[in-house]
Amino acid sequence: MEVLSFLADGVLLALEPINIMLILIGVTVGLFIGAMPGLGSVNGVAILLPITFLVPPGSAIIFLAAIYYGAMYGGAISSVTLGIPGASTAVATTFDGRPLALQGRASLALVTAAIASFVGGTVATVFFTLFAPLLANLALSFGPPEIFALMLLAFATFVGLGGDDIPKTIFSICFGLVLATVGFDTISGEPRLVLFEIDGFLRGIGFIVLAIGVYGIGEMLWTIVETRGEITTTNPKMTAKGLAADTKEAVKRGWKGTTIGSFLGFFVGVLPAAGATPGSLMSYGVAKMISKRPEEYGSGSPDGVAAPEAANNSASTGAMLPMLTLGIPGSPTTAILLGGMVIWGLTPGPRLFVDESEFVWGLIGSFYISNVASLLINLAFIPLFVWMLRMPFTILAPLIFVLSIIGGFAAARSMHDIWLIVIFGLGAFFMRKFDYPLAPAVLAIVLGPIAEPTLRQSLLLSSGDPSIFFTRPIAAPITIIAIILILLPAFKLLRRKRELVEG
Amino acid sequence: MKLTKRLFLGLAASTAMAALPVTAMAEDWSPKRPIDFTIMAGPGGGADQIARFVQSVVEANDMTTRPLVPTNRGGGSGAEALLHMKDARDADHTIMVTLNSFYTTPIRQEALGVDIETFTPITMMGVDPFVLWVHKDSGITTFEQYIEQVRAMDGEFVMGGTGSGQEDSIVIAFMSGAYGLDIKYIPYDGGGAVAKDLAGKQIMATVNNPAEAKGFYEAGEFVPLLAFSDERMPAYPDVPTMKEKGHDFSYYNQRAIVGAPGMSDEAADYYRQVFNAVYEGDAWQGYLTSESLSPLPMNEAETRAYWTTQVENHRELLSALGGES
Incomplete structure (x- = not known):
């Protein structure tokens, strides 16, 4: 096995003292950057890119990849403890992570997140090692119609879930889609929905702004109103024994989500244009859909934490694949890594595996090491994060508010975003009050900017003929499955009505 | 995090990594606060790559007394960045990396009220052929x-x-x-x-x-x-040009550093000195070669004249484009 000998060399390279040191620093820095609301791997990698001039390229990319990984682990921390997504990739983690924390099971949520992340990252790395060239070809075979079909499938997982009120879910999706169209239209190059002619809307509505508004501010308001400030989370205690018990429970109750997230996340991550955020949201949707107890999701299911967390790590490894093999970034963070590679004098693209095999395999080797390091460092810090939760809510609420505002500002340094966060926070509070589900709106604003241009590109390709989604070999089955999933609840409803009439 | 970064930058300055001689800046003016380094495009594109490359060279050689803070303002084909520059509160600490939306966006969107000829030329880093x-x-x-x-x-x-x-x-x-x-x-x-x-x-x-x-x-x-270059490109000697085919047409993407309108002459001189040093350094010259950019050094007056012709050319090209579609 030629691959194995390359891999062995790569792992040895990653284990050199300087690289090990960089991995440990990178993972720790990434963990805290990821845990800071608003700051994600993109910011971390961009800020630290210039200093990588100090070390050889092989070590530099290992360092940056370690930050990327660390941030994926860290994103879950504030999602669980504060209910504010630490990074856009960790939004889905709040869905179940936050309820678990409120039940006093923060440590279970964090342990589940850490283990799921580890499994997701490792599964993806194994795939990466074995099938890189094959998967690169797969990524290339996804043109606009295929990507659109996949986006349709993602929406379908959220509509067809059952349980939630379907008209309200659809309303929520449409609301998100409208917000997603604000700003510049790729296809016509014209500005759209520049509300009140405020220049800030030219940039569009950033996803992280919406997520912080909805989950940071909105969640805080909700908690204040619901509990009148007298929230009592059962005092979480952290002992070695407790940690072991949590680990056992995390494995037992989170393995399904982890499995789904690991595979789906990787697959979505490999496709350029998608990235870790859609990957984690889709994994959550699929995990909920095929679960025997979907009603548990949203009220504290370990599977609901495991699926998005496994997926975002898996997807971030996946996103490296088109970057290395094709020179095309699969996510915003890999776009910056790609820039870094050019700065170091490497040409990303099909020749990289051949011309710079030491660089590539050193990086792949470092994925394995980074994953182990992230898991251990993360587990070591969990007691600290859980301890934060013991603060009374009267102190925590202002803290959440301040962190939300700072996090929102950090992303683009614009006051415009701060106002949006406040508005979204209030809006989310009222939507919740009237029982509208928020997750579909969040999903729509992530997927909308991918779905809309690919739909229009596909129709341009086919001169306006929608059959393009049913005639291409990869697009067709995906589209058909998506449509069935969307229609499924309607069929169920019809049958129930008929039964009622007949009964 | 800040601390870590500073620590590393300190190391960067002290190690003998310098690809460029550190120019002594004994002048009247130097930046008093971090410099807003606006990028006219989103992360990952050509302009972003160049901005981060330039920033790295500046940081690694400690060429400015205050750090460059790169921010992507790519919204609206660069409209966001242009407005940010136009309304800059502190013109002396606001600079930008451009591409050709520098010319096209103000023409396509007159409502922005941006006149790029009021901007301050700093350094032309090169032009990118198509x-x-x-x-x-x-x-x-x-x-x-x-x-x-x-x-x-x-x-x-x-x-x-x-x-x-x-x-x-x-x-x-x-x-x-x-x-x-x-x-x-x-x-x-x-x-x-x-x-x-x-x-x-x-x-x-x-x-x-x-x-x-x-x-x-x-x-x-x-x-x-x-x-679509004026002459055959050194990296692609066998590829003919549009000019050889008998059409007097060439088109390049401008890769330049510009300052906000109303920047003081002292500040503009300071930045010109910094970025001219970057331009002449081995790192940038290597980048020009490896990425097939053409050098196009110009002084301030030449740049202003160049801008005027480019705006005119783009106005014609865009109106031709609008007429067809």
């Missing part, structure tokens, strides 16, 4: 075959690009006009996505900067047919 590419599996190896193929397909020949009014669409529009071609044009949101879909044969040809297609070219996947 090349016409096809996939090797298309069997097309010359520009003539390409023309033949496009005509034969009668409106079904698909090209991808970064959107109407963007650099490549201007080139494609010129080519279509000159040869009477009917091309189906699919807009994408970045040069990377365009290159990927050419590699996956979702589209049949593109007009891209060499930097964006280089990886696939070296792997033998992409075939360059025609360069």
